[in-house]
Amino acid sequence: MxxxxxxxxxxxxxxxxxxxxxWDKSSEDLIVEAYKEAAQDAGIEIKDIDxxxxxxxxxxxxxxxxxxxxxxxxxxxxxxxxxxxxFCTSGTEAIRGACYGVASGxxxxxxxxxxxxxxxxxxxxxxDLGTGEESKFYYPNITAPGMFAQVANAYFAKYxxxxxxxxxxxxxxxxxxxxNGAMNPRAHLRRVPSLDAIINAPVIADPLGLFDCxxxxxxxxxxxxxxxxxxxDFRPDPVYVKALQISLTPATGIGHQSWDGAxxxxxxxxxxxxxxxxxxxNPREEINLMEVHDCFSxxxxxxxxxxxxxxMGKGGVDVENGFYDLDGKIPCxxxxxxxxxxxxxxxxxxxxxxxxxxxxxxKAKPEExxxxxxxxxGLTHNHGxxxxxxxxxxxxFGNES
Amino acid sequence: MEDYxxxxxxxxxxxxTSDRLAFSMDPPAMYGLIDFDEGGRLYLDITDCDLDSxxxxxxxxxxxxxxxxxxxxxxxxxxxxxxxxxxxxx
Numbered sequence: 001m002x003x004x005x006x007x008x009x010x011x012x013x014x015x016x017x018x019x020x021x022x023w024d025k026s027s028e029d030l031i032v033e034a035y036k037e038a039a040q041d042a043g044i045e046i047k048d049i050d051x052x053x054x055x056x057x058x059x060x061x062x063x064x065x066x067x068x069x070x071x072x073x074x075x076x077x078x079x080x081x082x083x084x085x086x087f088c089t090s091g092t093e094a095i096r097g098a099c100y101g102v103a104s105g106x107x108x109x110x111x112x113x114x115x116x117x118x119x120x121x122x123x124x125x126x127x128d129l130g131t132g133e134e135s136k137f138y139y140p141n142i143t144a145p146g147m148f149a150q151v152a153n154a155y156f157a158k159y160x161x162x163x164x165x166x167x168x169x170x171x172x173x174x175x176x177x178x179x180n181g182a183m184n185p186r187a188h189l190r191r192v193p194s195l196d197a198i199i200n201a202p203v204i205a206d207p208l209g210l211f212d213c214x215x216x217x218x219x220x221x222x223x224x225x226x227x228x229x230x231x232x233d234f235r236p237d238p239v240y241v242k243a244l245q246i247s248l249t250p251a252t253g254i255g256h257q258s259w260d261g262a263x264x265x266x267x268x269x270x271x272x273x274x275x276x277x278x279x280x281x282n283p284r285e286e287i288n289l290m291e292v293h294d295c296f297s298x299x300x301x302x303x304x305x306x307x308x309x310x311x312m313g314k315g316g317v318d319v320e321n322g323f324y325d326l327d328g329k330i331p332c333x334x335x336x337x338x339x340x341x342x343x344x345x346x347x348x349x350x351x352x353x354x355x356x357x358x359x360x361x362x363k364a365k366p367e368e369x370x371x372x373x374x375x376x377x378g379l380t381h382n383h384g385x386x387x388x389x390x391x392x393x394x395x396x397f398g399n400e401s
Numbered sequence: 402m403e404d405y406x407x408x409x410x411x412x413x414x415x416x417x418t419s420d421r422l423a424f425s426m427d428p429p430a431m432y433g434l435i436d437f438d439e440g441g442r443l444y445l446d447i448t449d450c451d452l453d454s455x456x457x458x459x460x461x462x463x464x465x466x467x468x469x470x471x472x473x474x475x476x477x478x479x480x481x482x483x484x485x486x487x488x489x490x491x
Binding site: 124137138141143145146 | 481
């Protein structure tokens, strides 16, 4: 294996707007707000930035194509600005671009920023995202909840769970994220429904109900990356990048019977590579907190297992034992997750890194959200596309070099 | 390479859903991954059934159905859909 990114670069500043239905803010407003917080946090100015990577998934929705929206909003002075888009991993792709740029020596200070204005579509759910291979003439009209609903049904069947047993586990996952989101003033959804209300909510795509689905939001998030050896010139508590992995499947899952439909091979592979890159031997013991791609509750459950934190088929046991709760062994979605913090796609991977960064520094706000366990290593996970044909990112961050 | 036909082969439901968000002329849209007994897998619409009759592992047969209608231009598109094979008495 290649040497990898471990301890070559560090994050010295981050920003994240409130996520939600931000009718009174344009994408430019959100970009500026996320950038300002990050720049102030890092103690840098626009002239210090050598290059920028900009993530947005739906350029059609009031954000714009290419790197121009970012360059224009921030008045970046004739530097390289690259737009990245790779479904729901777009934000992590921007971090990856900035980190690789800095690690290569091509730039000293790089900006990664993601922004999305999804509420401007005027409808719920996401605009259509073609992946190329499916013809509308013969493929079912597959939606995102419909895709993950199938994973739920395949998972329930594989592990002998009734619909009621399965839905109860999923509801417990969403309840935990609502409890965390309610404590976070920047989260999109801040009410805590009862377990019964979650289980009995209207069905979107069977067996998934309304509360199994994440918020679709407006928002932006930003990170400033420098070489690791420069980091302490900016601040005493930088956060070091330990692993950055992106992986795409060859889509065999949707055309070949080798995929069981109940795990994410697309997550397992980059997870293994990320642990190796970061020097982690036993992720269940060494990872201290996680932000995983909980676009749907079943996605979070199956991700616990595919990341080898929970044993296969036993994720529900950990869920019911509170293993992933804010006061559990590995708090997951401590900021509310996609479920409640919200999911402006291009910003989401960076928003996850923001939460890990703040928790690793001991600076999560308000203070009652800060983990008392002195976390050292945090993991972020995104995936998108079609189940069986997903793009997935796994990143690991640490507060010690 | 020889042509290989799936239309008369039995498939089994690997995963399924009944989707109320997806556009459908006859909502909710039901679809899933179908595994053919002699190999092969395809995402297909599932029709002529209700949600309660769908189970992972239950058999389906192929049926050629209209999938797309454009009345203004008078064009129609057809494709195969999966129809559950019901036991007698169901």
